[in-house]
Amino acid sequence: MAQTAQERIRKVHDTLTRAERQLAGTILENYPMSGLGSITRLAEKSGVSSPTVARMVQKLGYSGFPEFQAALRDELEAQITGPIAKREMWSKAAPQGHILNRFTDAVIGNIRQTLASVPPGEFDAVAALLADESRAVYIAGGRITHALSEYLHLHLQVIRRHVQHIRTTSNAWPHALLDLEAGDVVVIYDIRRYENSTLKLAEIAAAKGAKTVLITDQWQSPIARHADYAFNCRIEVPSAWDSTVTLMLLSETLIAAVQEAAWERTRDRMGALEEIFDATKIFRKFV
CATH class of the missing domain: 3.40.50.10490 (Glucose-6-phosphate isomerase like protein; domain 1)
Incomplete structure (x- = not known):
């Protein structure tokens, strides 16, 4: 399962500069909505420069700010998705294995990452x-x-x-x-x-x-x-x-x-x- 942007921030937090930690705090404060505005707006709200924002999202493993925002939008969509829509999205890519195995594999993966x-x-x-x-x-x-x-x-x-x-x-x-x-x-x-x-x-x-x-x-x-x-x-x-x-x-x-x-x-x-x-x-x- 792909890591959320929030998990990536926490993983690299100790390696961030003071300005990047300040930026990370702003992003996490109202996550994920805080990162969905323009790069300039996020920089101003955090009290850092736009290049600082660009550098940090690359440290998180994104190619740039647009990819970072796309990931946030995907997470936001996942948060608000109801049960019926969830089932429909999953079934499009459902593996051929039995549900007992597929479900258990997912749970074991959840446990490891948690x-x-x-x-x-x-x-x-x-x-x-x-x-x-x-x-x-x-x-x-x-x-x-x-x-x-x-x-x-x-x-x-x-x-x-x-x-x-x-x-x-x-x-x-x-x-x-x-x-x-x-x-x-x-x-x-x-x-x-x-x-x-x-x-x-x-x-x-x-x-x-x-x-x-x-x-x-x-x-x-x-x-x-x-x-x-x-x-x-x-x-x-x-x-x-x-x-x-x-x-x-x-x-x-x-x-x-x-x-x-x-x-x-x-x-x-x-x-x-x-x-x-x-x-x-x-x-x-x-x-």
């Missing part, structure tokens, strides 16, 4: 935040990703106290933020087509001084502007629907890391939960 883009230091920092019981944790998702947010909430609730699931589809979701304090952690899942409710949630959380963790797709939700940490997960597969396998992988890995960071506490809470299960006879026992 893991390659996750900075271990940022992952560890987020795991430490989630393990810190002095901070409350709030978790939210969207129309599709609410299932992932519920999954993360269910497991973190066993590991630690003060974990709350925010149902952003409800008119009552602002109530959940009444107790949000500076330093608390807000985890938000948001993939294309990005939702206004989760964006507003992120804006409020940032205004309250919370630490926001965004789990999003390769094009990156607008929530990134308000996030302290953002993990970009590959989601494209040969289907009308996007795949959330990589988001689930990242979520389960975070759960494992948080569990290990506070194992004694986790073990005690697991034991107490099992006693409650036994008392309520929720699960069958065969011995």
